[in-house]
Amino acid sequence: MNNFIKLLYTFCFLLALTSCEENIEESAINIVNTDPDPTPTGTVTINPVDINEKGFDLLEKMQGHWIGMNRVINIDYPWFSFDYRAISPSHIHGIYEGGTQGNLLTSFFVSEFKGKRTIMARNGGDLNGIYRASYFVLDSVNQNTNGDYYRLVDAVGGIGTMSMELRFKNDSLYFNAYTSKLGAAIPPTRHMTFKAKKFNLDLANTAATAVNFPQNIIEKDFSNGFVQENLWVNTGDTQPRSATFLEFDKDPFTILEHPYLGYLNVKVIRNPAITDKVLFVYLSKESLTDANGFLQADALQNSLLKFPEIIKTQNEFLFTYLHPGTYYVTIIADVNENGFIDTGDITHVSQTVTITPEQQQEITIDNITIQN
Amino acid sequence: MKLLTTLIFSLFFFVSCTKKETSIVGKWNVISPFYKATYEISNRERTFYGKALYYNDGTTQYTIADGDPGYFFTDLVTEDGKTYHKKKTSNTHKRHSPSIIIDQIHQDTLKVTSMVMHQPLTEKWVRTK
Incomplete structure (x- = not known):
């Protein structure tokens, strides 16, 4: 890491x-x-x-x-x-x-x-x-x-x-x-x-x-x-x-x-390890993790498209003005709360979602358990 | 002997202070990944003036050869080791700092704090020839 x-x-x-x-x-x-x-x-x-x-x-x-x-x-x-x-x-x-x-x-x-x-x-x-x-x-x-x-x-x-x-x-x-x-x-x-x-x-x-x-x-x-x-x-x-x-x-x-744009609602099911942690809710072109859920530096550098973060008490986030297409969704819990992706942060295997024009999609992430 | 000692210390103190006040005079390159600039600081009596010799932020560029851009700052005075202005800054360099504090941390290095939208932005300037 x-x-x-x-x-x-x-x-x-x-x-x-x-x-x-x-x-x-x-x-x-x-x-x-x-x-x-x-x-x-x-x-x-x-x-x-x-x-x-x-x-x-x-x-x-x-x-x-x-x-x-x-x-x-x-x-x-x-x-x-x-x-x-x-x-x-x-x-x-x-x-x-x-x-x-x-x-x-x-x-x-x-x-x-x-x-x-x-x-x-x-x-x-x-x-x-x-x-x-x-x-x-x-x-x-x-x-x-x-x-x-x-x-x-x-x-x-x-x-x-x-x-x-x-x-x-x-x-x-x-x-x-x-x-x-x-x-x-x-x-x-x-x-x-x-x-x-x-x-x-x-x-x-x-x-x-x-x-x-x-x-x-x-x-x-x-x-x-x-x-x-x-x-x-x-x-x-x-x-x-x-x-x-x-x-x-x-x-x-x-x-x-505004035509063509879509929405994505991301729901997060927190577990005890990430209950009081800020979460990075990332959308990317490529998977940000490998098959085991560990973050990959190359993907973070070159394919990260949206990089919001939500506070400890927030468990849901709605992306608006979102370009249609297929995204990888990755939630990263900022375990040491330093505002950066870091050793010890907890994530999961990136999941895909496809946004269609002028429609709203929803995805739920409930397996944020992989510690980097 | 006492008089001589006093004179020596006074002279040393005077020279030290004089050197400190004037040592920011010269040409300085801004160390920033966001833009390139060379400023020249001059002094007149006990106040300091700054002029941009070169500036390039990717969309706006000028050199002194393009014409006198006016002063970046004027009327700075030195107090307690820091140089700053007590008067309102010249309005000729509108897109840059309305307020500036210069702290000489080395003979060839300045810590320059300018106010951007009432927020302090600190940069390093290094002496150039």
Whole structure:
């Protein structure tokens, strides 16, 4: 097991060194952000990119199981991933499923906004008990030998409120996000830095074939903008500074309108050895264990797709926004409660489940008894 | 003899303090797996200023050759071995730290704590030429 942990850390370290640093070094020319001062000066002007001219390929480029490292505010995650697959001809979706704490998603789709055929993004989820959906619009595309750069800004407040930048170079992705507490703490500051490499493209290819992706057709029409009274307005403000909705009923594009995705409810029968333990509820492309129920490092590194954890008192978890397909389900009890997969953690032989579009499946795991 | 001893100690104390205050001056590389940056710290009278000579986080990059980016931080002062600012940070480097504390842990190594969304982010900077 010690070798397994060493392998995991070695992988993270090598990933950090090889996949990210080298590519930054080689591309360190001419990616100069020359956009205007992000501090709002009163009137906000947002100029969507017309994807009939450029930028439509963002949807295709986003496909893949992106594995890398992530910095969220001041917390570093040496291993992190987003699994992006098409869910319609013009909509691609990825989500971080955190478990008890909630989730965070970003999807990209073709829209009509401010008189332009463009790409918009929906970012948010249900995190720490707060529902949020924020909408962004593609306003900058820069493609050259150093990679393909795309910027999406808050669809109401523009870059002065929130933005996300993505650059693709070969099989690498650089994804940075800047936020300002919905315009309450301007100027925006860096919120997320995700650097990753593309793996398991076959998963996205299968989804693309199933939904005839990609096509330049409108997935969600925002040509009339947003319902103003539904937008969140910060305390003390009279006008919204962000295209953000903090209530499900006011969100113009809820999960109910998202096609193709499915649900999985995982039930756990705890035994005395794991009664008071945090559980990792993992979904993966390959089995995370061998035939005897012992964890396999290679599978954890390269095929882990969803990695939520649930608290000691929780015995059931519902995956939402789940891409259809076959998954291995593995529950790991964090015996020493250090937040990592570790020697002594208890698991079981991974079980498979197949998610079908727009359906909910359920699986019960009652044999979590194998101590690694 | 007593006067001489006092003078020597005073001189030693003065030199030590002076060296400590100015030793953060120079060029520094940020050690981070998430981005690359080289900052230059200069001083004017008893305050310190920082300017980015190079910055690359994967989507945003500039070099000093692209034009003066302005100061990353200004008006830092040294107290109790740490260097930090008492005044509001210059607004010219908007996407980065609004507040910064520099702790020199070695002649060539700084522990730099910046506030990101009111959360402390600590990084290591190493001296470069």
